[in-house]
Amino acid sequence: ILETVPECDINGREYCKSQIHIFDIKRADIKRLGDLKGNKFTIKLNGVREINKNTKFLNYFGAQRFGKCKNNHKIGEKILNREYEEAVEMIMKNSKGYEAYKSSESENKIKKITTVCDSTEKYIFMMKLKGKTDKNIVFGLKREIRMLYLHAYQSYLYNESINKEIEKNRQLYESGITNDVFEDHEVANVGVDSSLILPLEKMNDKMLKGGSRKAVAECIALEGKSYETHFEVSFFLGTSSYATMALRELLGKNKLNL
Numbered sequence: 001i002l003e004t005v006p007e008c009d010i011n012g013r014e015y016c017k018s019q020i021h022i023f024d025i026k027r028a029d030i031k032r033l034g035d036l037k038g039n040k041f042t043i044k045l046n047g048v049r050e051i052n053k054n055t056k057f058l059n060y061f062g063a064q065r066f067g068k069c070k071n072n073h074k075i076g077e078k079i080l081n082r083e084y085e086e087a088v089e090m091i092m093k094n095s096k097g098y099e100a101y102k103s104s105e106s107e108n109k110i111k112k113i114t115t116v117c118d119s120t121e122k123y124i125f126m127m128k129l130k131g132k133t134d135k136n137i138v139f140g141l142k143r144e145i146r147m148l149y150l151h152a153y154q155s156y157l158y159n160e161s162i163n164k165e166i167e168k169n170r171q172l173y174e175s176g177i178t179n180d181v182f183e184d185h186e187v188a189n190v191g192v193d194s195s196l197i198l199p200l201e202k203m204n205d206k207m208l209k210g211g212s213r214k215a216v217a218e219c220i221a222l223e224g225k226s227y228e229t230h231f232e233v234s235f236f237l238g239t240s241s242y243a244t245m246a247l248r249e250l251l252g253k254n255k256l257n258l
Helices: 072-080 084-093 098-102 106-117 119-129 134-139 143-175 243-250
Strands: 002-008 016-019 038-045 054-060 199-200 211-214 216-218 219-228 233-237
Touching: 038 134, 038 243, 072 084, 072 143, 084 098, 084 119, 084 134, 119 134, 143 199, 233 243
Parallel strands: none
Antiparallel strands: 002 016, 038 233, 054 216, 199 211, 219 233
16 A cells, blocks of 8 residues: 655645555454563674573563662552652652752752653652642652552562572572472572462552562573674563563573662
8 A cells, every 4th residue: 555645835735745655454453461472582792602502591570670770669668668758758869850859949959850850750849849748749650650669669579589499499409408399390590490480479559469470481482693793692582571681591690689
């Protein structure tokens, strides 16, 4: 299908300036949340000549889940514990406008905040000017922003549960004790049962319903190729697994600590 898209000049006359090609139009079922099967990744790596062949990796939530300052989970914990003042302070402490936020010079404060802060920080600042309580500020945050903090805390607890499994199985192995984890199951290279499913804790907030998640995920159709300037790796991951965590395994890293 070829359609010509008319545009108008400054006098309102239509003329043909560009053409848009539209291909393969067909009807399909509506896509809904949960329909995604996974994602295919192709990644170029500099300074790498080879990768591990182990396709299984610890299914941690990736570091991006915790924000650029790696403290989203701490903010989420404060919100769950109803420590709203501390939560607001931690959000603003990440801000480039934090000094202005704490300053008593109103004119310079407003100018600085509106120039360098993001929308969440500006919102907090304006609510503070209006005399709103920290609790009102937290519950006035956009739903997706509040969910970001709460889910980060839930994810942090899940990651810690993987670390506990690693430590528990390491101690069993070093003591000479064997059990089903080592005898009957295919085991990831750090001693975590590949079939293990760990809980996502349900917490005292309607946004955190809980659930479960596999402790070990797998790179499907893993391929790697070395070029003169870089190494290229491609693989497919199921939903909710992080390519950054797969790369940790492929590049020879294991336990994740925040």
